[in-house]
Amino acid sequence: MKRSITLLLVLLLAMGALLTACGGSADTPAEEPAPAADTSADTSADTTAEEPAAAEPAAEEVTLTIGFTASQTGKQNVSSTRQVNGLNLWMKDVNDAGGLVLSDGTVVKFTAVTYDDESNTDRVQELYTRIATEDNADFLISPYSSGLTAAAAVIAEQYGKVMITTGAASDSAYKQGYTQVYQAYTPASRYLTGAVDLLASLDPDAKKVAFVYENSKFSTSVVEAAKAYAEEQGYDVVLFEGYDPETTDFGPFINKIEDAAPDAILGGGHFQDGSTFARQINEKNIDVKFFTLLVAPPEPDFADLGDAALGVIGPSQWEPLAAFTPDSAKEAGLDWYGPLGDEFVSRYEAAYDGEEPSYHSAGGYAAGLILEKAILDADSVDPEAVHAVLENMDLLLFFGHIKFDTSPEAHGLQIGHSMVYIQWQDDGSGNLAKQVVWPMEGATADTLYPKP
């Protein structure tokens, strides 16, 4: 009896000790991020070069913290890494150039704080709370993918932190009453609407369109919006069919397409299914004038399909070829800001061992540029002033046109940027080459129409 009471006492003491340890570590998490933040700044190619600052002793220097999570592990790893590379390059460019100088002489520099979100939502809110409250990030950048961004947006809104989203195309996150979230990407609802516009500009007589798409979150939301838009424009949707992501035989779908005899086919999903679909359409000699697929065509590997790739059109958030320049900005009546596309590509390749930037990389860089321009225009680092500038932002970057919806229903939704449409064409020597065919202000070639 006595013994067990003694044992109990010992146990309670042990528990007490454990809890004290826990209590002690209550403060530790506050400190934990610091090394992580430092490391990320160190590893990200000397993002925070401090030397130029030392050369300008007159100005007061402010270092703003940009917080975000990256998918360092998990299925979003590749795209997320490219996005973060783009963002880090922007930060390095700004800091190397001596920071942003405001009218009162204040020099603004940037540092990053980041954690691994493992490509899943379990800890996104925990990590963003940490970034917002413990690391005191001044501005936030979204994780990669719409699902993670939706979870992070709740936290951004709660703490009133401006968050620029990139790599998050879904519309729904901007229709939930948020006021602090701004989207850099063209939303899913307009991913394919440009293709409909392109078709209209090419051939007013083409009226029958078919949608054949992958049954996944992204593709479904894209084609549902494109279908509604096409119907609005007076098109007759003769086929609307989803296929399973693992589909390898498109025979049944192609038979339906033959029966419906559309002028245009739109759809696809990701690389594997999209390229298989394109090849089988070619093998069966389907006579279609206009063929647009999601995701697959902008990939360089798509050219391996040979004849099957010729004439296929695909939407991309950004392409190295896209000729957005100060001149095209002038034509469109917009302000131009930031580096040219070529400059971005060469800097990126120099910074990351010759890796060609994808649109994810460009999106990361553009998110930084949007923030940079907003701080400069606000002439302040005050989040509210920056927020006010973002509300009225309307400019052209190498990434494209940036303008946000400010209505309460869809606040922060990107309404300026539009997709760039590429088409695989014959470069004259028998090889396939990607050309930008839409929008007009960024086009590098005329559209090959009808598709050969």
Next chain:
Amino acid sequence: MSGIRKYLGLILAIVVVLAMAAWPVINGKDITREVVFTMLLSVGLASSLNILLGYTGYVSFGHVVFFGLGGYVGFYLMAVHDWSLWTAMIAGGLASAALAFLLGKAILRLRGGYFALATIGVNEAVRAFINNFDPFGGPVGMSLNFQVYKNYGGGAREALWMSFYILVALTLLITVVTYMVRSSKFGLGLLAIREDEDAAEVMGVIAPNAKTWAYVLSAVFPGILGVLFFFKNGNIEPAPAFRLQMSIEMIVMVMLGGQGTVLGPILGGAGYQRLRGFLLTNPLFKNIQLAVAGVLLLVIVLFVPAGVVGWVRQRFPKLRRVLQ
């Protein structure tokens, strides 16, 4: 005195949960709340799984299906039909319980590895179904309007704190339930099934019924927790709702703490998530945290199959009264 001593195991378990819950309340930091939220969520899930895995000896590899399905049903009711969180949680729990009841009748006849495989199949099947079920948003999923949080205390911050307090209450409830099951006649029946199902039936335990109710009980709370988690998360999609890896983590937590004990899953869930959180934000381990978790499971299975609490109980029989 003897009355209290009888419940020492329960009291200790409750004290541990309350101590965790008190941590953010005392320091008032939002980040601590988030850290403890993740820990308590795991404690709740692990304790629920423990009823099936620990008491009954049936390994469910697809237990996340109840978290996902409950979450989906509750989220649908909140987002589309404007139900309150409270009723949605109840509905989510009932939906999971109903699924477990039907499944229990069918797949609990399988034993050992066959049952484990079947549970994986069930998870995949339900995910495929949700992926093609338009009312639940199909592959696109659903989102909650930010304004919804204003109904719970005035703003998102209050709503997040409220979610935390609800989670604390739920975790305490789960703890009490697992304790009561363990010390009841029903629980003894389950333990008998774990040791030898045929012998248990000979001794008068109606195994099919007992197993089904254990399954239902272990499914109700994950369903409720799913609603709470996705309410706080703001959106739901098929992939994160039915993530098989989460099932495996739940098993790791139960085994780490000590399967078949009340305190085990509590320590296992909290300890595992605290460790993961530490590894994730620690620059040294950031990139190998999954490997560390894997090695941990291996070590436990090889050297301490009874888990932390089980090991202590074996080594120090005197503590058995307290460590239940």
